[in-house]
Amino acid sequence: MTRSAINTGPGRVLLFLYALFAVAAGARAGVQIATKFSEAPVAYLLSAFAAVVYLVATVGFVRGDHGGRRLAMACLLIELAGVLVVGTLSLVLTSAFPDETVWSQYGRGYGFVPLALPVLGLLWLRAKPGDTPADK
């Protein structure tokens, strides 16, 4: 590990929270899709998609190397776009979201953590700009 490792210090807090959200969103989407998919298919598929994004981001943080960093960065950008777009749509087009997703109303059902996570994550990755030739 070089000093620019993304999975120590605050990065390990992010790793923990991403793993938690992968489990939480994944379990919720699984239950919803298995028991009442027809009620709100768009919302439940979005929850499942969010779970996959959290899971891949977790893998990126666990790897912590150059490739892992890029993986995490891509997921965090998708996640930020997702929470902003879905959060706005859920307020404007309430009829399209009869049931909650992780990202509805900017993650209000989860204490706005889904909105805070990608912002904090991107700030953290920016503070740890990856391996430079001098580190190797």
Add this chain to the structure above:
Amino acid sequence: MWTPLAFAIILGSVGLGVWCLASGARGRYLNQPQYSGLLVLAAIVLVQSVVAAVRLVAGDRPSDVATFVGYLLTAALLMPAGVWMARAEPTRWGSVIAGAAALVVAVLTLRCLQVWSR
């Protein structure tokens, strides 16, 4: 679910969570009482899960069993996972991980109670 135990878990985990986060904010890793508290909390959550599992099997179950089991399992696994990750990070950030885990256990236990009584 045993309601008095659930309330004890919620109170204990909020107190412990805030205490751990305060240590993190002051730049400190967990001290021994905090660490022991986390282990005790993990054990009590496990006891609660066993109580709930027995009642589920005995036929005393909420209307939304799948959701309840999801919350219950997550709560049971969260404390051991949080303690394990906090140990891997023996800095102020380990305290933050432990504090976050304890606060999430409080939320999950509250959700368990709500689903159970529906």
